[in-house]
Amino acid sequence: MEQSVSIGSMFKYVFRTVLNKRWLLVINVLALLVITGLQFIMPQFTQFIIDRIIPDKNINHLIISVVLMLVTAFLLGLFNYFSTYYMGVMSQNSVTTLREDLFKHILKMDSAYFESSKTGDLMVRLTNDINNLQSLISANMLSIIGNMFTFVGVLVFITIVNWKMALAVSVTFPIMFLIYRVFRTRIRTAFRNARASQAQMSNQMQNTLTQIQLIKSFTNEQKESENFNQKAEQNRDYMIQATQNQALFSPLIDFVNYFGTAIILLLGSYFVIKGQLLVGQMVAYISYVAMLQSPIRSFTQLLNQVQQSLISYGRIVEIIGVEPEIVDAPNAKPFPQLENQVSLEDVSFTYSSDMLDKKKVESALKHVSFDIPYGKTTALVGHSGSGKTTITKLMSRFYDLDSGDIKFDDISIKDIQLHSLRSNIAIVSQDVEIIDGTIRDNIRYGAETADDERIMEVAKMANIDEYIQSLPKQLDTQVGERGIKLSGGQKQRISIARALLKDAQIVILDEATAALDNESEKSIQHALDKLLIERTSLVIAHRLSTIHNADNIVVMDDGQVVESGTHDQLIKANGAYRKLYDAQFE
Incomplete structure (x- = not known):
């Protein structure tokens, strides 16, 4: 404008x-x-x-x-x-x-x-x-x-x-x-x-x-x-x-x-x-x-x-004078009740060096296609910079595709209301965002009407309830700016509790345990398992041991899908996944 x-x-x-x-x-x-x-x-x-x-x-x-x-x-x-x-x-x-x-x-x-x-x-x-x-x-x-x-x-x-x-x-x-x-x-x-x-x-x-x-x-x-x-x-x-x-x-x-x-x-x-x-x-x-x-x-x-x-x-x-480009289409619909799958169809995307001059400098995804079946866990693996996190941003429509489409039960992402789309996707990443407030404020962020009983219910599922109850002020405990009073594991559990409270249809885990030690990872993994029960989920994993049981594993390299299948199938195929796996466990 x-x-x-x-x-x-x-x-x-x-x-x-x-x-x-x-x-x-x-x-x-x-x-x-x-x-x-x-x-x-x-x-x-x-x-x-x-x-x-x-x-x-x-x-x-x-x-x-x-x-x-x-x-x-x-x-x-x-x-x-x-x-x-x-x-x-x-x-x-x-x-x-x-x-x-x-x-x-x-x-x-x-x-x-x-x-x-x-x-x-x-x-x-x-x-x-x-x-x-x-x-x-x-x-x-x-x-x-x-x-x-x-x-x-x-x-x-x-x-x-x-x-x-x-x-x-x-x-x-x-x-x-x-x-x-x-x-x-x-x-x-x-x-x-x-x-x-x-x-x-x-x-x-x-x-x-x-x-x-x-x-x-x-x-x-x-x-x-x-x-x-x-x-x-x-x-x-x-x-x-x-x-x-x-x-x-x-x-x-x-x-x-x-x-x-x-x-x-x-x-x-x-x-x-x-x-x-x-x-x-x-x-x-x-x-x-x-x-x-x-x-x-x-x-x-x-x-x-x-x-x-x-x-x-x-x-x-x-x-x-700058208007957002990612807006609702004139006849945008609410997010559907998923029954089939989320489909990425020939998706290509390139980041801009500057959103004002639109100069494209870095290709992030090239003709990516795969499905995320309803109620199943799909894992994304690959070297750093292969385009995994970019896919999660595109699914939440933080950016628009250059070409191709993402469909939710055959409804194009551009035909879905932005608020409804993002309300139905819960993201847990390794970079946990903590607001300066109480534990209660952080868990129910985006769900302000949730009562303490419901908050403690999801806190228990996220294995953070015992810690909260041990505090003198419990849910009223101040966490400090950027959660400075919390450990990395505690922040992550609060993030998981927040995602559980959101109760979204789709859950995205973006290397949610990558920054944790092995002991903390095991504890957090139990909470994540509860989060993923009967949900359509996309898991980005750096540690391949955490996605053995995924229903499907998509392997990416240089912005492209190079192979996909179950853990056993990919090990037998002796391809890119096997190289990643061997390099991690040798």
């Missing part, structure tokens, strides 16, 4: 969330209009007191005027409160919606997207970049509406009072815009570089913290610290560059404002001396010029905020 990065498209993207609650927008706009009117009235009290009340020496009128001025100031403060509060409510609602929508979009992306994306960079886009867009829905931003009325109204008013002074002070307006145009590109470039370096720094932190044991075991703390320092210092330099430009920009704008005030003091005093202007009128005139300068100052500052937001919006568009 192509989206242009422009200020117009950015405001459209952000304010679509505001329109979901139009009443908040209406309240804020009305409050700003009232505030504008009250601000316009305030200098009139000063002018009236100086030019009318003081010469007349009327104390009663003075008291009434001061009281009315205080009432106006109170109302101004009250409406400012409501404007600020409701603007905050509207802003928080909008930024939350934007973040939720972006996170949901990221979760829909294909597996290949995450393989070519940096986790830290995605986190920065979900947090900092979204936060930068929040400035577009702020009191300052919406005050532009009130400032426009203020600017036009005040300019007309001071022109009527004294057109010569109005013309003189107007000279400062184009100077302000010229300063903005000079600094706009500088500030935008600096913030773009700063945002990119911040993403690199976040990636470095994320990679370091998730690989801390590797770093410590190789005593590589110094090197990692130096890498982080380099990125942090680069980010500092870019931020200093942006700050330097901003630091120079603001004083220049302030100087132009003071220059405008000096013009009014010079000309106003001259006209007062000549009797062409009252003192109160000049004082009020200075107040109105300040009101005239304020919208311009705010506008230039907001333009800088817009530039920063535009950079963040561009980074967000890079995400929302």
